[in-house]
Amino acid sequence: MGFIDDSLLANPLAASPAVARIDRQNSGVLWFTMISNAQNSVLYYRSTDNGSTWQYAGGWNFGVTIHEISNLHITNYGDLWLAFRTNENSRDRISIIRATGGSTTFAAGSPRMLAEPANGGVAGAIHNGLEIHSIGLPPSQAQRIVVAAGTRVGGSSGVTLYGANMATNGALTANNALFTGKRQWLYPGAAGRLTPQIEIEHWGDGKSASVPHLWVSFGRTDLRVVKLAWNGSTWAGPTNTVLLTSGLTAQNAIAGRWDGTRFLTAVPNPDSAATDTVLVLERNQANSSTILRTSPSHPAGAVRNCTLAYNSVSRDFRVFAVGTSSDLLYYVDYARAAGTWTTWTTVTAVMGGSNYSVRHESYGSARYDVITAHAGSPNTLVSTNVGLSYAPSLPTWQYGTNPTTPPANGAAVDVAKAMLLDWAFSDPDPNDAQSAWALSRQIGSGTVQYLRASDSTWQAGEVKNPGGSTQVNMPASLWVGAGGAGDPAHTYRVKVWDGANLASLYSSALVVVPSAVTNPTITSPDTDGASWTSDTITLFWTVTEQTAYQVQLLNASAALIYDSGWRGGTAPTFSIPTRVEDGQTYTIRLRTRNGEGLASNPVDRTVVVDYTEPTPPVVAALPMPHRGLVRVSITNPLAPSLIPDTSFEVDLSGWTALNATQARVNTWASDGEWSCQITPSGSASNAYTQSVQVPAAPGDVLTGWADVLPVTGNKPAAAYLHWFTGAGVFISSTVAHFPATAGEPQRVSVTGVAPASTGRVAVAAGVALNPASGDVVFVDAVRLMAGAVPYVLSNDLQRRHLGDTASEVTIGRGIPEGGTWDDWTVRSGQPYEYRAVTYGANGTTSYGPWTA
Structure with missing residues (x-):
């Protein structure tokens, strides 16, 4: 137990077990609040070691008697919210206050009053019992706060909801307009303290929700529940509530918890034949049906009071209760997977049999946190961690963490190399660790085998290997099967044990495909250190099998300046779309993938760029x-042109318009008096005029020129080399784009290397990138020349x-x-x-x- 502090109050925890005075920040810091001995201030305590030790963090003084405080609610942002009630000017004054703090800091804000109904001079005559909750409004971090107050009016009792806004700067304002419809429900009943419970439909952490619908439960001798739907800015209060049960022994508070899936409440069983049990009522999300669960009989007889908390991982729940024959606090668990209860277990004796408080859930700590008060001179308050035993979560495979780790599920792995399998251990208890592991292997549909790490052998039965390492490195001699690269896929699964020797289930399958590396051979550039005369490089290679390839270009300092990334396909050629500089040395790096997807070793080819100079003038x-x-x-x-009539001075014979219409005009010309006007169709990615096809052979270096005059500057001008087979079947294109300026003539050029299977080539010029019909261009002086001829x-x-x-x-x-x-x-x-x-x-x- 962790000692917190002393108290002189008769009921330090207000004899209301359902009111959770303890909560946890996401950072792991536990907080607890209580009223001071003078009853005019509230004290805050924190623990940074899961409740083993506690320190006073700070507090605030209100100057008048504080008659009660609510639960402590900590938001996802770490804010600490409380509601409290005072009796001032014969009024039950309800106020809220926000504090902030961490492992070493604390600061309290200023309180904001939300209500002050007249009480006729009797404190608590109207309001007695408080609960608070807040929701955040990301990304501004503004908040909306709800307070539920137990209410007595005339002969009726029930609940009243009060609202408040917190602005981004922390300013608080009362705002009951947060609720539409009803926000108060009253029913005939006996007087006395009635502490409501409120929760949003969170994800199981008590704090975060996508849509924060609001649940409210309340009652003293009967139990009612109501759900308020959130519409984006307000909650809608229905006319009626749902009566869950009645005939209860009077309770100061009845626990109500949303566990991420359903709303749970727990009461001493009103059935006269089962008063030594706790009745848990589970309300479905639609608030349309209830499941009843009855605990085993309590060891101390009829149940006086109870509360509950839920397991945020499994959604199991734990009931805490005190019977009539002693002040001992017991707990019992309900396991959902098995649909069974455990047996009652003692926690400790508590002051008056009712001064205890339990955190709503186990989220983030794998334990239930309980605060108990103990009679003495003075009384003492201590915390108890009631631990949970969680089996580890399924281990998850880690990919690509090492050069020999499979890069993805289903990836091919080189049978000539070792293989490292890597997984992540995970446990709901963040302090738990792996203590052992087991690894299974199945080759194709063969028998499942298990690795015995002590002698690196495969066994027929499961082998539990001790150790906390989450990796196993297997040499090729261990992981590769008898069929080598011809084996079917391997399937691996891993199982782990935690520090308490609890085992996980086996992980999902990790599939690897045994494969042998297939390396390509670069055929052009044909030698290492070859002289390259063009400003672009086209790579050619051969390989026995290929499903993808990657081409990289590195400079003389081995810095990467271009990376194609992995591209699917079987084409044994690629033009690098990066201009290489004259006089520089470059390395071209090629990788291919074989039929199973296994990457080859990198194959390099170095070239020294030596551009072709213009013909001397x-x-x-x-x-x-x-x-x-x-x-x-x-x-x-000029080098001789391989095509005739480059300047359209005679006619358009041999020229073909693609995705356009063409006309011979004398509106503009750069050579002679005539040019070719290209008018795009407006429905294609490019538009150009193309020359006749002339003979070419694979590996030929050719250059095309043209003078162009764009009418608009909307689309770039373009020069093309179109490669064809000897039979005239199109193979591919080499293209160069040039920014266009409306009305400004310019020369465009393109140099390319004829790909494999080339038998013919044509030169073309026009406009690219989806030109409209108005993006007219004039073309003249078109030439096709052998070599990398610069204009x-x-x-x-x-x-x-x-x-x-x-x-x-x-x-x-x-x-x-x-x-x-x-x-x-x-x-x-x-x-x-x-x-x-x-x-x-x-x-x-x-x-x-x-x-x-």
Whole structure:
């Protein structure tokens, strides 16, 4: 027992066992409250070791006599709520107060009065018996508070509900508008204390609910229950209550608990033939039916008083009761799975046979917490932990915690490697731990076997292996069956025992598929350290079986710059959608999965990027002495185009519009006078004009160019290489997109490597990403060339005195492809020579020869 404090009060716990003065924060701190000896303040105590020791945390002084306090209710936020009653100005004044605290802190707020009915000068004549509950309103953490007050009016007794709001800043206001319909129910009956009980339909923790419907039970010689539905902002009080039972010996309070599924109440059995039993009444969630359960006979005869608490894991419940022949407190459990009662067990003797209090539930601690008062000079209050014996929960498999742990249920596992099985132990008692384990294996539909860890063998019967480790590492020689990779799937299950030697059931199945690694072979790039001339890389490989693949690109520092992730499919090729930089070294990493889904070992290929430079430019200088200048013409030689009529100067023969209409127009042209106008259909993902197909072979590097003029900037311009078989069957596309500016001409290009089975290729240009019919684009100067040919961004023009390298100077910059430059700075009689510097779109530079 854990000593709490002394008390000089005649009934420190108000002789009302159903009123729970003890509650638990989610952090694990237990709290208990009681009225001080002077009866003008309330004291708060806390325990951080499950009730073994207690410390005074703080309190508050109200300045007048406090006649009673309610239960202690702790919210999901950790707030500590109390209601209390005073007698002021001949009124039963009902107030509430909120405190906050933790393992080392405590602070009490200011009280808020909710009601003060006139009592004719007799304290408790109107209200006698209080219960409080609060719900939170996430995410603001505002709260709604309900107080149920036992009520006596005339010759009738019952309950009255009072409401309050707490704002986010903690400000309290009374608010009876929280209730619609009725909030007071009165019935003829004897006078005396009548402490109601209130609960929301929580999930079993006493605090959290998705929809906080409210249950209220009350009575002294009879027992009634009422359910108020929550509609999102208020509770609706029905006209009538449900009478559960009557003819009771007068009770100061009758326990009422929602256990996460049903509403439970417990009373001394009113049946004259069974007064030595406790009657538990279970009301269903719909509040439409009741199940009655009768306890075994109490060892101390007729039951004087009782309360109950529930097991938050199993929903079993425990009844606490005192009989008439002694002041000994006993408890008895009802086990739902078996539908049976245990036998009564002694807790301790309690002061007056009625000064005890029990926490509503076992949530979070695997024990029932009981506070008892004991007569003496002074009286003492102590706590008792009445422990629960829980079997462990089902162990759960942990995946991917180690390189040899199965990454998922049903995953393939390499038969050449060890396999680590990993599980998590879980017990309703957070202080419990694993003490032993058993592991079963079944290969296909074969006989179940059990691992004996002491000699690493499989046995026909269950083997209990002592130990707290939740992992077992099995070498391939232990876990792989006689059929190796050809074996059917293995099924593993694990069972655990806790510190009390209670066993769990076997876990769910962990299925692994024995498999052998199948590694791919990269065929292009064909050698490690190969020179790569394009700004994009297309990978080709061969493999005997494949269901998925993953391609990664790493830079020279081994930093990952692209990861395709695992992609399903059997295609032995992939174009990496990341531009590689000239002069840099990259590593391409490939993994594939075999038919069972087992990943291969990584296969790497290193490439050194060496872009193809533009063809060196040629200049021609024409002196014009009559004008005092030299006119320099720049020629940027182009590789021969593999398709005819690249500029639509004759007709549209050989050009096909896809998802669009096309027309030969002279509205705009970049080469000659004519271009091709593409008008999208507006119902497809792209629209373009495509050239005739020309021969190509797998591995060929080809480049397509086009000049385009977008009418709008809504959709990107695009260049395409379409790959076909020799019979003209489409294989795939290499595509490049370019942001478009309305009315601004631009050059688009795409370079690609012909995939396997390629026999023909076509170049296309247009607009992409779901263009509308208004996203018209003009296309001209379409070319298809062998190699990774960069198009010309611009030229610079340099000049020097003939043969004098020291006099070199750049006289013109940004000169377009095939442009001219007038040199006005020449001096008469001085011989000069010129050269052009060409900048390619891939970032390369080429220098032409010096020409006089």
